[in-house]
Amino acid sequence: MNQNTAIEGARREPTQKRSRERVERILACASALIERGGSDGMRMSDVAEMAGISIGSLYQYFPDKGSIIRTLAERYNDAGQACIAENLQDVRDIEGLRNAFGALIDIYYAMFLAEPVMRDIWSGTQADTALRDIDLADSRINGAVLAAARARVDPMADWTELETSSFLIMQLGEATMRLAISVERSEGAALVEYYKRMVLREMLEGLQP
Structure with a gap:
């Protein structure tokens, strides 16, 4: 992430390979949802469902929708x-x-x-x-x-x-x-x-x- 961006609601940076892969899957799913219905229509629950993870797990990596969009x-x-x-x-x-x-x-x-x-x-x-x-x-x-x-x-x-x-x-x-x-x-x-x-x-x- 750009060093100039100290943003409220910062996400957790993954260090393990499995966690990094999960983040990539989350971002890919979010991109697919944005492409389909726009960022306004993207819901965290939809991202979690598409990524095959619980909503709690999603919030561990991205505390809100804005953090996904900013990433x-x-x-x-x-x-x-x-x-x-x-x-x-x-x-x-x-x-x-x-x-x-x-x-x-x-x-x-x-x-x-x-x-x-x-x-x-x-x-x-x-x-x-x-x-x-x-x-x-x-x-x-x-x-x-x-x-x-x-x-x-x-x-x-x-x-x-x-x-x-x-x-x-x-x-x-x-x-x-x-x-x-x-x-x-x-x-x-x-x-x-x-x-x-x-x-x-x-x-x-x-x-x-």
């Missing part, structure tokens, strides 16, 4: 952070930054479209303080990766400015994805494309090839 959110964030780091690690010049960032936005949007559980969780981010904290921590981590890539392209750039603007770029990217999946597909794709062009214009302005 799933953090896992999606971990996957997203790995994807961003991998795509930006070789950026060394303007063209590399342009291509890598553009491709990254397309990959991220495709991930949102392909993962109904991810869409459901993040559509409720603004209504959940804990999820907002997770979202902000994720944007800071990804912003630092983007800032490092931009610094390799422009070593003379002010690091504080790069860090601040990159954090904003990543946070706006998350907001764009949430907006894009809440409207018709064609409009969503247009919004993502506009965000991509807007950000690339901002990042590349003034840089010499």
Whole structure:
């Protein structure tokens, strides 16, 4: 779990193999239920029944529904952070930054479209303080990766400015994805494309090839 997330109702971290396997089964069942009926309709009793465990056992690992949702959110964030780091690690010049960032936005949007559980969780981010904290921590981590890539392209750039603007770029990217999946597909794709062009214009302005 992200170190920035000291959340009320924290779950027990399993150490034994059997316990870890049980946690994975619980999360898989929760994901299936969210995909079927949304997170609002997911009940702890349904998760326990599908996972083949007692409700008491479920509460030993996840004290409430929110702790399950936050764990799933953090896992999606971990996957997203790995994807961003991998795509930006070789950026060394303007063209590399342009291509890598553009491709990254397309990959991220495709991930949102392909993962109904991810869409459901993040559509409720603004209504959940804990999820907002997770979202902000994720944007800071990804912003630092983007800032490092931009610094390799422009070593003379002010690091504080790069860090601040990159954090904003990543946070706006998350907001764009949430907006894009809440409207018709064609409009969503247009919004993502506009965000991509807007950000690339901002990042590349003034840089010499």
